[in-house]
Amino acid sequence: xxxxxxxxxxxxxxxxxxxxxxxxxxxxxxxxxxxxxxxxxxxxxxxxxxxxxxxxxxxxxxxxxxxxxxxxxxxxxxxxxxxxxxxxxxxxxxxxxxxxxxxxxxxxxxxxxxxxxxxxxxxxxxxxxxxxxxxxxxxxxxxxxxxxxxxxxxxxxxxxxxxxxxxxxxxxxxxxxxxxxxxx
Numbered sequence: 001x002x003x004x005x006x007x008x009x010x011x012x013x014x015x016x017x018x019x020x021x022x023x024x025x026x027x028x029x030x031x032x033x034x035x036x037x038x039x040x041x042x043x044x045x046x047x048x049x050x051x052x053x054x055x056x057x058x059x060x061x062x063x064x065x066x067x068x069x070x071x072x073x074x075x076x077x078x079x080x081x082x083x084x085x086x087x088x089x090x091x092x093x094x095x096x097x098x099x100x101x102x103x104x105x106x107x108x109x110x111x112x113x114x115x116x117x118x119x120x121x122x123x124x125x126x127x128x129x130x131x132x133x134x135x136x137x138x139x140x141x142x143x144x145x146x147x148x149x150x151x152x153x154x155x156x157x158x159x160x161x162x163x164x165x166x167x168x169x170x171x172x173x174x175x176x177x178x179x180x181x182x183x184x
Contacts (some may be wrong), residue, residue: 008059015052015063016070017097019045023071030136033160038076038141039153043160045071047168061090062146083143088181089138096128122170130161 026044027034033041042080045067053061068089073146076082100106104123 002056002150006043008056008103009041009058011056012066015048015056015060016066018052019048019064019067020070023067035156036153038072040160041156041163041165043157044168046130046133046164049089050097050125050165051132051159051168053090053093053097054125058094061094063092064093077146078146079080079146081140081146082164084140085137088133092136093129096125096132100125100128110181119170121165126165128164129165130158133161134158 017119022045026040026042030040030042030044035041048067049064052064054060056063065086068086072082072086097110100121103108108123109118109121110125133155134154138157
């Protein structure tokens, strides 16, 4: 039991550190793609959302929340709206994955080793996560006058999330069989 707690804590910290690294790498490499605070046409950390929950489950979702809690205050002042956005960060990805696993069409492919991922499943998971995330975050931004991000940026946010998630999931599905072969 205690050993499992240590492992899960490691997953949480790993995902949080990776989120932070991708967040600052995105700011450095894709600064020109930023439309407004919290909105970029290429958002690399969004790629981590479906991957973290697929690989680590709830500890992955908690790591996403912790990573966003470290990074979002560097872009926006801490407020009720930013806390909601931080919480959505992990909950949305876990929720979308959980709903997809209920469907017989996706259940067999959505395993932690990712060896069975098809392009169709990658597209559905990436698009679903991007749509739900950008919709809910845009709604929070719209109803929060204290944020400096202008409302009405749902489409660019969705595009950035989808590009990041699609890129990462596709690359992982290619390299996953080789990685699991050497990790066993």
